[in-house]
Amino acid sequence: MVVKLLKQILSEWNxxxxxxxxxxKKVRDQRNDYDLQVLERKQQLSERRKTEIVKGSAKVKIIKVEEVSHDLKDALYTCHFKWLNKQQDSFYLEERIEQRKARFYRDEIVDDHLIEKNSNDYVPAIELEEARSKESFTYDRLAAVQYAERWWNSPNPAYINFEVNCTNFISQCLHAGGASMRGYPNRSSGWWMQHNNWSYSWSVANSMRIFLTNSKAGLRAEKVESAEQLMPGDVICYDFQGDGRYDHTTFVVAKDQENMPLVNAQTYNSRMRYWSYEDSTAYTPNIKYMFFRIIDDTSSK
Structure with missing residues (x-):
């Protein structure tokens, strides 16, 4: 009965x-004003893009309820948001899974926040190992995008998966598109996941950014100046603090009516999300992006 009641309260709140x-509507609530600021940024982003959210849903699933004291309870839960977006004469469905924690005082929410997932991305210097010049690579963008659509919200049991899984997910998408692993067993070299081990470039956002910047054969990429230049199957790296250390990666799966990327991502599982991440709790005004267009042996020079 307690779980059912808390689920009802959380469903109404979301x-x-x-x-x-x-x-x-303008909502003001002292429980989590920062959370509402994120919603306001999403609302403002939609207005700038001339996109209307015409319908939505929020499905709550309670994972665990902990009794802190007689009057206090904590609920760990997930909320699966869906937003039907209309842009010009086109519609698309955006989805996001949030893992959240709510505190209740006598069955009233007094706090509700996104559970932050932080990783220690420190790694030793990456060796800028080159692929063998004879290694061929033809990138199947469709297969890579299909993989991103299939697995955006669930771990593929064929791979090791992590709590902070964003770059691992991008690597899986690229591998599904035909990119070959190389460099095993040196974790600082190449790009690979084999035998319960993996390279830093496979699983760490900043290391993938370094790898894509410097790789000259096999899996490689060209840095471009703007998001509009990307295509489905390309990669975006994010430096939320603007300190030169990139924290996150996403995978382009579609373009909107203004030719801007829509991306899938993990860690905070998202589908068809607008590329700029202004509606993220990690967003800061200092954010920097790096745009990578994946190139292969068939790419025009």
Whole structure:
């Protein structure tokens, strides 16, 4: 009975956040003003893109309830948000899974926040190993995008998966597109996941950025200046703090009506999300991006 009641309360709370976006209502709540600022940024982003959120849903699943004291309870839960976006004469479905923690005082929410997932991305210097010049690579963008659509919200048991899984997911997408692994067993060299081990470039955002910047054969990429230049199957790296250390990677799966990328990602599982991440709790005004167009042996020079 307790779980059922808390689920109902959380469902109503998250539906209220949806209502803010769909009906452009201003919501003020002292429980988590920062969370509401993120919603406001999403609302403002939609307005700038001339995109309307016409419908949505928020499905709550409670993972665990902990009794802190007689009057206090904590609930760990997930919320699967769906937003139906209309842009010009086109519609697309955006999805996001949030892992959250809510605190209840006598069955009233007094705090609700996204569970942050932080990783220690320190790695030793990456060796800029080159692929063998004879190694061929033809990139199947369709297969890579199909993989990103199939696995954006679940771990593929064929791979090791991590709590902070964003770059591992991108590597899996690239591998599904035909990119060959190389460099095993040196973790600082190449790009690979084999025998319960992996290279830094396979699993760490900043290391993947270094690898894609410097690789000259096999899996490689060209840095471009703007998001509009990317295609489905390309990669975006994010430096949220603007300190030169890249924290996150996403995979382009589609373009919107203004030729801007929509991306899939893991860690905070997202599908068809607008590329800029202004609606992320990690976003700061200092954010920097790096745009990588994957190239292969058939790419025009």
């Amino acid at each position: 539906e209220m956040k949806l209502d803010m976006l769909i009906n452009k």
